[in-house]
Amino acid sequence: MTATIDEDRLSETFAALANSTRRAILARLLEGEANVNELADPFDLTLPAISKHIKVLERAGLIARGQRAQYRPCTLDPTPLEEISTWAEQYRPVWEARFDRMGSYLEQLQPQRKADEHDG
Amino acid sequence: MADNNPSVDSVVIERTLDAPVDLIWQMWTDPQHFKAWYGPDGATIPVAKMDVRVGGTRLVCMQMETPDGTMQMWFTGEYREIVENERLVYTESMSDENGNVRSPSDMGMPEGHPETTEIIVELDDVSGRTKMVMTHAGVPGDSPGAAGWNMALDKLAAHVEAQSG
Numbered sequence: 001m002t003a004t005i006d007e008d009r010l011s012e013t014f015a016a017l018a019n020s021t022r023r024a025i026l027a028r029l030l031e032g033e034a035n036v037n038e039l040a041d042p043f044d045l046t047l048p049a050i051s052k053h054i055k056v057l058e059r060a061g062l063i064a065r066g067q068r069a070q071y072r073p074c075t076l077d078p079t080p081l082e083e084i085s086t087w088a089e090q091y092r093p094v095w096e097a098r099f100d101r102m103g104s105y106l107e108q109l110q111p112q113r114k115a116d117e118h119d120g
Numbered sequence: 121m122a123d124n125n126p127s128v129d130s131v132v133i134e135r136t137l138d139a140p141v142d143l144i145w146q147m148w149t150d151p152q153h154f155k156a157w158y159g160p161d162g163a164t165i166p167v168a169k170m171d172v173r174v175g176g177t178r179l180v181c182m183q184m185e186t187p188d189g190t191m192q193m194w195f196t197g198e199y200r201e202i203v204e205n206e207r208l209v210y211t212e213s214m215s216d217e218n219g220n221v222r223s224p225s226d227m228g229m230p231e232g233h234p235e236t237t238e239i240i241v242e243l244d245d246v247s248g249r250t251k252m253v254m255t256h257a258g259v260p261g262d263s264p265g266a267a268g269w270n271m272a273l274d275k276l277a278a279h280v281e282a283q284s285g
Contacts, residue, residue, distance in 0.1 A: 014234055014258070091131045091256050092131045092133065094160055095131065095133050095254060095256065096133065097159060097160060097161060098157060098158060098159050098160070099133065099135050099137075099157075099252075099254075101156075101157040101158075101159055101161075102137065102147055102157040103135075103137060103138075105147075105153075105156045105157045106137060106138065106139045106143070106147075107138075109139075109143070110138075110139060110143075113138060113139070
């Protein structure tokens with residue numbers, strides 16, 4: 001399996017997620033599509049401020065917007081989040097190797113235990 | 121629910137180790153033991169300072185011999201949760217030797233690398249052996265706390281699974 005990662009896209013995703021208002025907007029969209037007014041409702045923010053957050057999320061590809069002129073509902077697009085998973089997966093072989101070493105070290109520390117298990 | 125949905129931005133590894141939980145706990149919290157396995161291969165851990173209490177800091181140095189000489193990488197972090205022999209949560213960031221956080225891009229890491237990551241270790245006694253689950257997740261810089269972030273991601277992960285399932 002080859003993991004290809006678009007670094008620019010990843011930074012954009014992380015940047016978009018690194019804000020509590022934007023994460024709250026995404027959480028709201030998990031419940032279904034909403035327009036800007038509906039998204040602004042729970043926040044003490046102006047509509048332009050909310051629109052700015054939505055644009056950041058849109059640029060990061062995390063939300064899609066409908067084309068109906070007045071309404072333009074936002075919907076969640078989780079694709080970029082799947083790419084983050086490839087980022088974290090880079091750490092897997094590092095940790096696997098560490099835990100292999102931990103296992104060998106534990107055998108050195110407990111020679112008696114190894115002997116006990118020998119017939120098992 | 122969180123236990124069954126792998127977080128979207130994390131690596132989760134489960135191992136069953138042939139040792140009692142208290143010894144596995146020491147693997148993570150006693151510098152002497154930690155240095156013996158943390159590696160990576162070809163590296164040594166000359167420094168591992170661990171103030172194992174909630175809010176306490178840690179500082180770890182990895183040292184490698186390269187053709188260009190000795191290379192050191194420093195990592196700092198803070199202990200978030202400590203339940204002896206059961207659960208350990210700490211953060212990790214790249215730093216200098218004094219524990220001042222350095223941004224990953226300054227250190228030559230790829231752009232998408234989050235500045236702070238979080239390591240969660242969960243231990244379970246299974247008839248004298250230990251089931252260990254390690255979760256390593258990214259935490260964005262201005263996150264008020266990993267909990268909210270992880271919760272949001274768990275929800276999103278569930279959503280992704282529902283969509284792709």
